[in-house]
Amino acid sequence: MEQSEAELIAAVLKGDSASFEPLVVKYSPRVFSTARRYARRESEIEDIVQEVWLKAFGKLKTFRGEAPFEHWLMRLAVRTCYDFLRGHQRNRISSFSEISEPEEDWLEHFVAEPSHAAEDADAAKMLIDRVLEKLSPEARLVIQLLEIEDRSVKEIAEITGWSVPLVKVRAFRARGEMRKILARMTQDKYL
Amino acid sequence: MNLPELQNKLIAAARLKPPDDRVPYAFEKRIMAQLAARAAADHRMFWARGLWRAAAACVAVAVVFGAVSLFLPATPDNGNDLSQDFENTLLASADLPDNSAP
Numbered sequence: 001m002e003q004s005e006a007e008l009i010a011a012v013l014k015g016d017s018a019s020f021e022p023l024v025v026k027y028s029p030r031v032f033s034t035a036r037r038y039a040r041r042e043s044e045i046e047d048i049v050q051e052v053w054l055k056a057f058g059k060l061k062t063f064r065g066e067a068p069f070e071h072w073l074m075r076l077a078v079r080t081c082y083d084f085l086r087g088h089q090r091n092r093i094s095s096f097s098e099i100s101e102p103e104e105d106w107l108e109h110f111v112a113e114p115s116h117a118a119e120d121a122d123a124a125k126m127l128i129d130r131v132l133e134k135l136s137p138e139a140r141l142v143i144q145l146l147e148i149e150d151r152s153v154k155e156i157a158e159i160t161g162w163s164v165p166l167v168k169v170r171a172f173r174a175r176g177e178m179r180k181i182l183a184r185m186t187q188d189k190y191l
Numbered sequence: 192m193n194l195p196e197l198q199n200k201l202i203a204a205a206r207l208k209p210p211d212d213r214v215p216y217a218f219e220k221r222i223m224a225q226l227a228a229r230a231a232a233d234h235r236m237f238w239a240r241g242l243w244r245a246a247a248a249c250v251a252v253a254v255v256f257g258a259v260s261l262f263l264p265a266t267p268d269n270g271n272d273l274s275q276d277f278e279n280t281l282l283a284s285a286d287l288p289d290n291s292a293p
Contacts, residue, residue, distance in 0.1 A: 020222075028218055114193055
């Protein structure tokens with residue numbers, strides 16, 4: 001008979017670590033999807049996810065069951081991703097000279113006809129990934145959660161552990177930072 | 192260049208293409224192996240930490256007793272020398288004059 005999530009967690013807390021495996025199987029796709037938003041290399045993504053699960057196992061005692069396990073786990077995953085971003089800050093300082101040809105074509109197309117540049121183009125996705133990589137960890141986290149995942153300020157405050165006013169301030173700064181990066185990118189290419 | 196529009200387009204592009212959720216083969220086995228290795232390491236760490244604490248406590252006790260014996264004033268010698276008393280008791284029979292001799 002299949003055990004419920006609460007039963008599995010209770011069993012793990014009693015010392016049956018094998019009961020943790022079904023939880024890993026069930027939620028790993030979500031954790032991988034989250035980690036892929038913040039890291040590009042597959043080895044880094046696997047390291048992040050592994051770290052999330054090891055932390056989850058170690059901190060399972062702190063899960064009180066008031067919210068779904070998935071929410072608790074995703075909060076842990078986002079915080080681990082944020083730690084990863086902070087640990088890899090120096091990698092983001094680079095120029096836009098390495099923009100690929102499709103990205104350059106997309107930008108040119110946008111400059112010529114802004115309304116006709118396709119949002120679903122792979123080049124646009126590559127370009128936004130490149131811009132996100134250049135943001136500070138705080139800015140990247142806020143842009144990701146607020147603008148891309150469309151979460152509310154309150155939700156972001158719960159996930160990150162920041163206060164609501166701090167999230168608002170960081171969101172304001174993040175938009176400014178992003179605009180500056182875009183300005184530099186377009187200056188590099190078109191001025 | 193219309194930067195706000197570019198920003199909106201790029202964010203829309205990111206929204207349209209969410210990252211994939213593919214999991215590497217047998218990833219859960221890897222996690223479970225890591226947890227098992229960690230538990231074994233924790234067990235060893237538990238004993239190592241306990242033994243180090245015990246050693247530290249022993250050293251502290253030795254230091255305290257050493258300091259006490261060094262700094263406490265020596266008891267005045269009032270003639271009660273234990274070694275001398277022991278020797279006298281042991282050799283008492285040898286020191287006694289032999290009265291049984293003719």
